[in-house]
Amino acid sequence: MIFNVLIADPLSEDGVQPLRESEDINIEVNTDLTDADLIQRIGKFDGLIVRSQTKVTREIIQHADNLKIIGRAGVGVDNIDLDAATERGIIVVNAPNGNTNSAAEHTMAMLMSLTRNIPQAFNALKNNEWNRKKYVGVEVKNKTLGVIGLGRIGTEVSSRAKGQRLNIIAYDPFLTEEKADNLGIRFGTVEDVLREADFITVHTPLLKETKHLLNKEAFQMMKDGVQIVNCARGGIIDEDALYEAIQSGKVAGAAMDVFEEEPFLDNKLLELPEVIATPHLGASTVEAQENVAVDVCQDVIRFLTGDSVRNPVNLPSVPQEIMYKIEPYFMLAEKLGNFLIHLADEVIEEVNIYYAGDLNELEVAPLTRNTVKGLLQRHLGDHVNDVNALFLAEQKGISVHENKTSRAKGFTNLLTVEVKTKSAVRSVAGTLLNGLGPRIVKVDHYSVDFTPAGHLVVIHHQDQPGVIGKMGSMLARNQVNIATMQVDRSDIGGDAIMMLTIDRHPEQELLDQLHELDEINDVTAIDL
Numbered sequence: 001m002i003f004n005v006l007i008a009d010p011l012s013e014d015g016v017q018p019l020r021e022s023e024d025i026n027i028e029v030n031t032d033l034t035d036a037d038l039i040q041r042i043g044k045f046d047g048l049i050v051r052s053q054t055k056v057t058r059e060i061i062q063h064a065d066n067l068k069i070i071g072r073a074g075v076g077v078d079n080i081d082l083d084a085a086t087e088r089g090i091i092v093v094n095a096p097n098g099n100t101n102s103a104a105e106h107t108m109a110m111l112m113s114l115t116r117n118i119p120q121a122f123n124a125l126k127n128n129e130w131n132r133k134k135y136v137g138v139e140v141k142n143k144t145l146g147v148i149g150l151g152r153i154g155t156e157v158s159s160r161a162k163g164q165r166l167n168i169i170a171y172d173p174f175l176t177e178e179k180a181d182n183l184g185i186r187f188g189t190v191e192d193v194l195r196e197a198d199f200i201t202v203h204t205p206l207l208k209e210t211k212h213l214l215n216k217e218a219f220q221m222m223k224d225g226v227q228i229v230n231c232a233r234g235g236i237i238d239e240d241a242l243y244e245a246i247q248s249g250k251v252a253g254a255a256m257d258v259f260e261e262e263p264f265l266d267n268k269l270l271e272l273p274e275v276i277a278t279p280h281l282g283a284s285t286v287e288a289q290e291n292v293a294v295d296v297c298q299d300v301i302r303f304l305t306g307d308s309v310r311n312p313v314n315l316p317s318v319p320q321e322i323m324y325k326i327e328p329y330f331m332l333a334e335k336l337g338n339f340l341i342h343l344a345d346e347v348i349e350e351v352n353i354y355y356a357g358d359l360n361e362l363e364v365a366p367l368t369r370n371t372v373k374g375l376l377q378r379h380l381g382d383h384v385n386d387v388n389a390l391f392l393a394e395q396k397g398i399s400v401h402e403n404k405t406s407r408a409k410g411f412t413n414l415l416t417v418e419v420k421t422k423s424a425v426r427s428v429a430g431t432l433l434n435g436l437g438p439r440i441v442k443v444d445h446y447s448v449d450f451t452p453a454g455h456l457v458v459i460h461h462q463d464q465p466g467v468i469g470k471m472g473s474m475l476a477r478n479q480v481n482i483a484t485m486q487v488d489r490s491d492i493g494g495d496a497i498m499m500l501t502i503d504r505h506p507e508q509e510l511l512d513q514l515h516e517l518d519e520i521n522d523v524t525a526i527d528l
């Protein structure tokens, strides 16, 4: 199968080259598409790669009938409607590491330019104005830099700022005093940072909680003459409040790489001589663009050719060494879900997944997603995948629970899936046998042992002499060959189960005939 991938923003050729060379992928580079063009054309593409310019809206995603992956060559994914992508089962990947260095360097360049008025002085010179008095700056040495958001870039900025002899005070919801000590910086609350810093730089994503993090109240808390840098995301700073704070003299200056509206041709902040700005250039270096393009294109190739991705955004990322251990169980998990959904003939309300033995030691979230995918696919079809399985379960009101235990009832690993409906609890358990692959070893409380593949028939019957013969003759009369057969019972003469693997799909008429036998309570055909 050939996959079509659209590259909708300018991308370094180093990344694009492997896509061009892939025999499985056709690329189209078109960086001039309007929203309307995208809506009209997106339907034919399996992959879409963007930087920050293209806004991948819900409407575009709704028209993306074949789209499987969206790649963001960079960190921030606020230009992609993640919920809409997840709901449609489209994986979103980004390139979180490739531009850290460039963004940190840009932040330092902006800070130093701001404190020494370099852009303003240069402009004045260009206008034939030699004015040394007007552009007196301040030193940064021994002053305090407040860092809000100590992730990849915030940490890198702190380390560089220490080289400039700045003292660092930082706030991040994941920063502990111990971590701060190890980094040689001071740990504070947001308020501490706002009150104590001479310069403040923000390095958070734009989230509900970070929108207008620096607002009127925040500016009021700051030292007089504070200077602000934003090389993260427009919207973290309330631009109206910043404008006022600069006009009132509270804030001495601001260096902005990102803005609430981008791109813009007119922003009132730029009317202020205290503001210096760049048009979202934090990641615009040759090196960063090569890195992010290579990273994102590799993930797109990996995904479309059936491999696991390195930087998923709407799926938890699983390290390669852990993936290697859990991947063999993927098929088992999905097959158990596929199998069990056929036994549950009422609406499922709850799913419990029990991981036992070796599985108890593993990161099992991907297996949970595969199990739920297997359960949902019967009724929701192929659009259910790892990305949207849990979302769709929640949407259908099904709660999903994971449980771990070391006790695997004699197996080295045991995966048990239980579904609760209004009036019943049904379950199936399977194991991965060395060299033999997945086996189903329990159906409800019955012990069995069969490969979850091919045409299966589950028969619940009364344990009475002759029933197996009657069933076998009926299948034979209908030219159905039995490949494997398992029988188990609760007690002598009680409820029992027959598990058959047969060589072809049985017609409904034949299943009805089996059901009509007195001793047979229930017949379910399952194709796996």
Ligand SMILES: NC(=O)C1=CN([C@@H]2O[C@H](COP(=O)(O)OP(=O)(O)OC[C@H]3O[C@@H](n4cnc5c(N)ncnc54)[C@H](O)[C@@H]3O)[C@@H](O)[C@H]2O)C=CC1
Binding pocket: 074, 075, 076, 077, 096, 099, 100, 103, 148, 149, 150, 151, 152, 153, 154, 171, 172, 173, 174, 203, 204, 205, 206, 207, 209, 210, 231, 232, 233, 257, 258, 280, 281, 282, 283, 284
């Ligand atoms: N100007 C540009 O061209 C570039 C901008 N960026 C932007 O820089 C920002 C940071 O990127 P990375 O460091 O790679 O991300 P990251 O995910 O490594 O770090 C973000 C940090 O912000 C913290 N955070 C979240 N909410 C917070 C809050 N309310 N207060 C304080 N901290 C909070 C998180 O705990 C995390 O540690 C992102 O917005 C990204 O989009 C990234 C690269 C280039």
Ligand SMILES: O=C(O)CCC(=O)C(=O)O
Binding pocket: 051, 052, 053, 073, 074, 075, 076, 077, 099, 280, 282, 283, 284
């Ligand atoms: O694509 C770009 O240059 C923007 C980079 C950026 O803002 C990010 O990676 O979050």
